[in-house]
Amino acid sequence: MKKGIHPEYRKVVFLDTSSDYKFLSGSTRTSNETIEWEDGNTYPLIRVEISSASHPFYTGKQKADTVGGRVDRFKKKYNMK
Numbered sequence: 001m002k003k004g005i006h007p008e009y010r011k012v013v014f015l016d017t018s019s020d021y022k023f024l025s026g027s028t029r030t031s032n033e034t035i036e037w038e039d040g041n042t043y044p045l046i047r048v049e050i051s052s053a054s055h056p057f058y059t060g061k062q063k064a065d066t067v068g069g070r071v072d073r074f075k076k077k078y079n080m081k
Contacts, residue, residue: 012044013037014051021053 007028013035015022024037033045074080 010044012046014046014048016051016053017047017049019051019054021051023051 009026009028011024012027012029012031013022013024014027015035022035024043027046029044029046031044031046033047034042035045036042
């Protein structure tokens with residue numbers, strides 16, 4: 001790898017602002033905010049709007065789409081059973 005062209009990869013804390021869920025991960029993103037993690041070290045803090053803790057798919061709150069496919073719509077349109 002060439003020196004000086006790659007961003008620095010380090011550990012950062014991601015904070016889900018909608019559910020206050022935090023997790024430590026590696027990233028190249030930077031931030032001026034920092035937070036002290038459970039291990040006693042200080043890491044940059046990245047705020048995110050949605051994560052697996054608040055996403056409807058992962059929390060089970062996603063509504064299933066009950067609309068059928070083309071054949072079902074055709075049958076419904078022409079009152080076929």
